[in-house]
Amino acid sequence: MPRPPGHGPGYEIKRQEIIDQAAELFARQGYAATGIAEIGQVAGLAKGALYYYIGSKENLLVEIQDRVLRPLLAAARRIAALDEEPVLRLRLLSQTLLELILARLDHIWVYEHDYRHLRGANRARLLRQRREFEKIVQDLLIAAMDSGAFRKLDPRLAMLQFLNMHNHTYQWAKPDGDWDAEFLSREYCATLISGFRSPTYDADDLEDRVTAYRTRTTR
Amino acid sequence: MPRPPGHGPGYEIKRQEIIDQAAELFARQGYAATGIAEIGQVAGLAKGALYYYIGSKENLLVEIQDRVLRPLLAAARRIAALDEEPVLRLRLLSQTLLELILARLDHIWVYEHDYRHLRGANRARLLRQRREFEKIVQDLLIAAMDSGAFRKLDPRLAMLQFLNMHNHTYQWAKPDGDWDAEFLSREYCATLISGFRSPTYDADDLEDRVTAYRTRTTR
Amino acid sequence: MPRPPGHGPGYEIKRQEIIDQAAELFARQGYAATGIAEIGQVAGLAKGALYYYIGSKENLLVEIQDRVLRPLLAAARRIAALDEEPVLRLRLLSQTLLELILARLDHIWVYEHDYRHLRGANRARLLRQRREFEKIVQDLLIAAMDSGAFRKLDPRLAMLQFLNMHNHTYQWAKPDGDWDAEFLSREYCATLISGFRSPTYDADDLEDRVTAYRTRTTR
């Protein structure tokens, strides 16, 4: 994401605005089917000025992917490092993931659909980050098995079930849908955990523990 | 899908071949990012001859969507109409769905990603069929609730969980992956049913009943 | 207009049918904007068979031009050679010309609009024939001046006025219009002759002389 040197104070603000607008267009029409001219029109900028801000069309895609992956990975790393029971951490991660999906539906569309249009280094970095996120989830699942909370499952398959359930949400969620991230997370986790748990594990008080955790940390 | 009248015997065969090849390209690169020239090259046909077979690029997309939706809907209708317990029918539908996904991974990519590039009547028909499929699943879930097998759930949310779990599979499945449709269906359903079931419902013998059903019907 | 050797009895009939149909299409849409495929469709023939009959698209144009010019020139030569007063001959020629225009409106459209798409020898021949027709008209006008019926006019300008008046008719005439060729010829000639005539020439009995001529020759 090379930026021309020496910018005024409004540069970055305008730039972020343009990325917002591009994300919306890409989500609605697809990256390949959206023209630079269209973005310029929505941004109220002639093509020359547009390029002054964006550098290239692929750059926009990179930025949008980044806007998804950077906070996602940061949150995932933070949650995974918490000194809490693995199942609780999974539940927290679930909600964070859903919050991000619901908050930025258009970004997620682009993230899920158009990463294949990235080339070279951009693509490699993206895939690396995706794999890191998957590993965090999988490691949490393994930890839950090791702790006796979950049965012995194929960890990769468990991780994929977890991600299937969460990641596909963008396909039908609406910006102002009936269900918020907390509710969905509770429902999804209820299903998944009842499927994964070992017979001895009692999941009934999980939500209480979530509440307790939140009280503890936001105070 | 209007075709010019009067074609030789080899026409339809060649046509289906081209659709195969197009599906592979669309899956890899996206519909919008795949050029007609590229398809012609892969098909070994000049542009003129290519159009003799395909009519238009959008036509290819329609055919691919149809190849997914026609068998899917047919199977779903058939299974829904079976005189079997709802949970068993869900399990059968799950496997059929996964069989279709795994057998035609590229078609599913296109189906999931590029339906938005359909216009007008083609798009309307597609959405109608998608909704019909969703309704079949949802009605099965309602039947399972009515039979006492499942708890009282929000039927739409249950349906979406079911489809999240299954439909997202195309994102990571490989043509020669380790897991076949039967295995995945067993695992997915185990998770979902343990999440959905009422306390009194015993799901442990479901797989036996699946086996029994298969024996009964294939004899 | 090369024709493949050795044809069955139906060949020429079918061929003429195709030219008819092509003329209609060319008239409605223009030569350049009408496709061979369209002609084939209207003729109920696949492209291969079509070419068996027509040889080439330009050939169709040549034939249509011929269908206009051959009878037109034949009639013009015949009328010009009549042993009748020049003004009467002009009146007869006028009617013949209008009969041809009204009888074959589509051919005339093509004749007037698309002769420029002819190339080389075809074009040269066409222009030669057009000039011959113009010369016949002009010579009749000169004869009328020499006979004292018409004033001394610029013969070329008189000829052009005559042709302006007649040839532009195709632009607004309808296949089943209110006015037939005889009526239009009477009206056009009344206007033209009253403009061209010398003060001493009495045009009032022209129509009687036309009737007399017709009675004489059709008996």
Place this chain on the structure above:
Amino acid sequence: MPRPPGHGPGYEIKRQEIIDQAAELFARQGYAATGIAEIGQVAGLAKGALYYYIGSKENLLVEIQDRVLRPLLAAARRIAALDEEPVLRLRLLSQTLLELILARLDHIWVYEHDYRHLRGANRARLLRQRREFEKIVQDLLIAAMDSGAFRKLDPRLAMLQFLNMHNHTYQWAKPDGDWDAEFLSREYCATLISGFRSPTYDADDLEDRVTAYRTRTTR
């Protein structure tokens, strides 16, 4: 004729130049037979830049039609509204019409030949304007009849004779022909008026009255 917003000062000039060049090509070869590539070549512009100016091929056709119809209708409306004798107004309109034809021969070719390639709203507007012009002529002819100058004629047929005579001129006129609009108008009107006039109407001083009118108004 929508144009992209925001253009520099040279834009419209260049645009008009391109329309000029296109009109010449269309006139020589026909609209359908002239390629965008050819226009670009003549304009010295690559295809992209060409489209920056023209928007679409049909747009060029619309502009050319407009260049004919706008001044024609404006002049016709102005002349029709003059407080002069109807026959004089017809004579003035005739000359204006011929001036326009001779001044823009190529535009008139396109106007007469290719209006059928317009579609939808463009076509409707064109036909409406053509009919308005025809109505103006016809109303003048009716006024001349009402004033006693002309015999009782079929007004529509009289109008068509008037337009036949004038409009067909483009078919043979040359850019630097021997005859100017004033001369042709005098000749055409002499013919038409002598054909249309009532026995009592004296047309001999019409040209004097034209001269008088011109002197009066240009002073």
Place this chain on the structure above:
DNA sequence: TATGAATGAGTCTTCATTCAT
């Protein structure tokens, strides 16, 4: 006689990008 299949140049149009100003 007639067909279906093929071609490849050609159709109009849009693309992402650049750059002098």
Place this chain on the structure above:
DNA sequence: AATGAATGAAGACTCATTCAT
């Protein structure tokens, strides 16, 4: 900081024509 003008390759699609069968 921003613009208008330009490019040329690529976009989907149609064309008249050929030819083995």
